[in-house]
Amino acid sequence: MTSPLPNEMLAAVFQTLQPDVLAQVVRVSRRFHAVAERILYTNILIGESVPRTAPIPRKTVTFCETVLTYPHLSDGVKKVAVRWLTDSGPRGPYTEHIEPVLQILNRALRTLHHIESLELALGMSGGSISSRGILSHCSFPSLRLFALSGVGRGNLPAKAHPNPTPPIEWFLSATPSIQHLRLADCYEVLELAPTDMPHLCTFRGSAPTAASVLPGRPVQLLSLVGHEFVTERDLESIARASVRIRWLDLSSMSVTPLLLRDISRHLFGVETLKVKLALRHTLHHAMSGISLLVGLTSVLGAFPALAQLDLSPTTLDSVSTSNTADERTLCASWAGGCPTLRHIIFPSGTEWRRRDDARWVPAAQ
Structure with a gap:
């Protein structure tokens, strides 16, 4: 299928479409695919249930594998929001399945050099995962919004989870562009240098x-x-x-x-x-x-x-x-x-x- 419209006009039209419609558009032709896929991967919104009976977040894995397989998509990603809805109770049964996912998520995030918004709600409070395993070696010079929850102790009482939430200060210090910070279930005092996050204008947390x-x-x-x-x-x-x-x-x-x-x-x-x-x-x-x-x-x-x-x-x-x-x-x-x-x-x-x-x-x- 061919179109007399220039790519710039196609892009303007495609930007008005919902993601599920764009997913259909990419199948129409190679030209439509080339224009639409970049728009489709500009904003990545993943929400999925991760019960113990199916403890692998498949949508997250698919996204990571895609940007790693097709590196040209990474440059266009501006926003990533991942939310896992997990079962309550002990986190031990999840660990062996989630750790490999966090590794591939980290590899994918390392390629997103132009990302402006990153929201991770991982639903794993009370477990052993840490922010360093997810964000190590990531460089986000354009990041404006950062949100993290479901990691470490969360809002669990100290007697139920005596180990504090793993530090996040190292990442905040390395990302001075952050303007909006959301740490919805962090109850720890952060040890920040006075020069960290000089542009911060909104905060959500305890x-x-x-x-x-x-x-x-x-x-x-x-x-x-x-x-x-x-x-x-x-x-x-x-x-x-x-x-x-x-x-x-x-x-x-x-x-x-x-x-x-x-x-x-x-x-x-x-x-x-x-x-x-x-x-x-x-x-x-x-x-x-x-x-x-x-x-x-x-x-x-x-x-x-x-x-x-x-x-x-x-x-x-x-x-x-x-x-x-x-x-x-x-x-x-x-x-x-x-x-x-x-x-x-x-x-x-x-x-x-x-x-x-x-x-x-x-x-x-």
């Missing part, structure tokens, strides 16, 4: 790890994971980022109003706050439903720059749909305590915005 990463770095967006208790010492360290934190995401941990007040004393420059509140244990036991949220007025007033509040991750019993009157009342109450507030998303998902005349209206209006 409070202890954040406290060791943020000081001196220009992080403006922070997403915390883990337990609802954050020490004063960690908050003090987090506040020593070289710029003020403007976006704070607490949707992956249960947050009490007391913790919010503690946070406000250190991160008083927050403009956007996304939070999953744990209200039942902290506000009046006789209150129910959306009325629980009334007690937030004084807490929100402690954030002098807060403009947007997103409570959509919060679950409230008996609140499945929005109550317009109650939500409008809360908007007015919160704005009274926090005059900078302009945009609110309730647990119901309803969005409200403050107009120039100070009236609150649903965002759809």
